[in-house]
Amino acid sequence: xxxxxxxxxxxxxxxxxxxxxxxxxxxxxxxxxxxxxxxxxxxxxxxxxxxxxxxxxxxxxxxxxxxxxxxxxxxxxxxxxxxxxxxxxxxxxxxxxxxxxxxxxxxxxxxxxxxxxxxxxxxxxxxxxxxxxxxxxxxxxxxxxxxxxxxxxxxxxxxxxxxxxxxxxxxxxxxxxxxxxxxxxxxxxxxxxxxxxx
Amino acid sequence: xxxxxxxxxxxxxxxxxxxxxxxxxxxxxxxxxxxxxxxxxxxxxxxxxxxxxxxxxxxxxxxxxxxxxxxxxxxxxxxxxxx
Numbered sequence: 001x002x003x004x005x006x007x008x009x010x011x012x013x014x015x016x017x018x019x020x021x022x023x024x025x026x027x028x029x030x031x032x033x034x035x036x037x038x039x040x041x042x043x044x045x046x047x048x049x050x051x052x053x054x055x056x057x058x059x060x061x062x063x064x065x066x067x068x069x070x071x072x073x074x075x076x077x078x079x080x081x082x083x084x085x086x087x088x089x090x091x092x093x094x095x096x097x098x099x100x101x102x103x104x105x106x107x108x109x110x111x112x113x114x115x116x117x118x119x120x121x122x123x124x125x126x127x128x129x130x131x132x133x134x135x136x137x138x139x140x141x142x143x144x145x146x147x148x149x150x151x152x153x154x155x156x157x158x159x160x161x162x163x164x165x166x167x168x169x170x171x172x173x174x175x176x177x178x179x180x181x182x183x184x185x186x187x188x189x190x191x192x193x194x195x196x197x198x
Numbered sequence: 199x200x201x202x203x204x205x206x207x208x209x210x211x212x213x214x215x216x217x218x219x220x221x222x223x224x225x226x227x228x229x230x231x232x233x234x235x236x237x238x239x240x241x242x243x244x245x246x247x248x249x250x251x252x253x254x255x256x257x258x259x260x261x262x263x264x265x266x267x268x269x270x271x272x273x274x275x276x277x278x279x280x281x
Binding site: 019020022023026027030031034044048051052055056059128129132133136151152172175176179180182183186187 | 218247249251257263278
């Protein structure tokens with residue numbers, strides 16, 4: 001509570017021209033915004049552009065911030081919209097990904113096998129990390145953004161739909177496909193056994 | 199690799215997706231649990247997707263801003279950085 005009050009005072013002071021208050025706001029929110037941009041864009045230079053653009057907008061528009069949401073939520077929306085714009089402007093999009101081959105009926109994905117002790121050794125962890133990083137970078141942006149916003153950032157279906165300008169049904173379908181794609185890429189590297197047929 | 203055609207009705211698929219999205223109420227949770235006890239494929243699906251998300255989150259630590267990136271940010275914003 002006191003942090004929220006402190007932030008409200010900082011915002012008020014920043015709007016009134018207090019450069020030190022503005023610097024504190026930038027410092028306290030820059031890491032999560034940069035982190036979000038890196039996850040979505042998978043590129044450090046692009047993430048830095050988003051970071052700078054987000055805080056340029058914050059400084060210009062802070063006087064219009066209503067305080068109905070937290071400042072972070074407000075910045076998060078700005079950064080997400082900028083990130084999606086950047087992704088759309090890029091010509092290299094992984095449209096040929098296997099994800100487009102998943103039909104509605106194959107909701108279980110391709111590889112229905114139980115995983116045995118998926119991560120036991122440090123070596124396995126390193127393999128999984130690289131496998132997951134590769135999988136997320138190959139996810140088409142429209143699926144990656146939904147996966148990150150729902151499963152990593154813990155936004156609700158409704159919030160994700162609002163931010164991305166999608167219907168809730170569309171968010172659900174994309175999330176299901178993204179999860180399956182990630183799961184199947186990981187399964188390729190897992191020690192698996194076939195499920196006993198029922 | 200097991201190429202599997204799973205003929206569940208939309209209701210079960212919806213329950214599984216809601217469960218994974220943590221959007222499931224207590225009553226529906228019981229219904230899904232009952233289904234999963236009888237359906238090894240759904241159990242594997244739920245477990246493996248949950249494990250995937252868990253693993254992804256475990257590698258997904260917040261990225262620290264490199265000092266030079268932070269310095270450039272403050273310079274662009276024409277603000278003075280404390281440290």
